[in-house]
Amino acid sequence: MLFTKLKAKAAHLIRGENAEEQAHNFLINKGLKPVSRNFRCKQGELDLIMTDKQSLVIVEVRFRKTDKYGSAAESITRAKQSRIIAATHIYLASQKTDRPIRFDVIAISGNGNIDWIQNAF
Known part of the structure; x- marks a missing residue:
């Protein structure tokens, strides 16, 4: 008899996925168009990749239950x-694009407040 081991996802991973989904929907409602999600490479991960008019937008999504240790x-x-x-450079090497790049942050707090910081860095 074969048994498949099922791993339960850690609570912080579930919260992270929920925050990314919330950010994704928020940005779509603001008019951005989705391109890709969770691009991973050795250098790191890009949470959301979207377009806003002519710009390619790399979005970092952050969630904090409380501000006790910083927002x-x-x-x-x-x-x-x-x-x-660095991960963006790897992503762009595999794409044919001449769009300007913008780095945004979606910061979500435990009370549900969403802060969209455009051109964050």
Whole structure:
């Protein structure tokens, strides 16, 4: 008899997926068009890739239950920004695009507040 091991997803991963879905829907409602989600490479991950008019928008989604240790937006360090930029270079190497690039942040707090920071870095 064969048994398949099922792994339960950790709560923080489920919260992260929910936050990304919430951000995705929020941006679509603001007029952005989805291109890709969760692009992964050795350098890191790009949460959402969208277009806004002529720009290709790389979106980092952050969720924080509380601001006790800093806000969601404050959690994006210079090192994190560098990883996002490096992953963007890898993504662009596989794409044929001459669009301008913009880096946005969607910061979601535990009370459901969404802060959209355009041209965040």
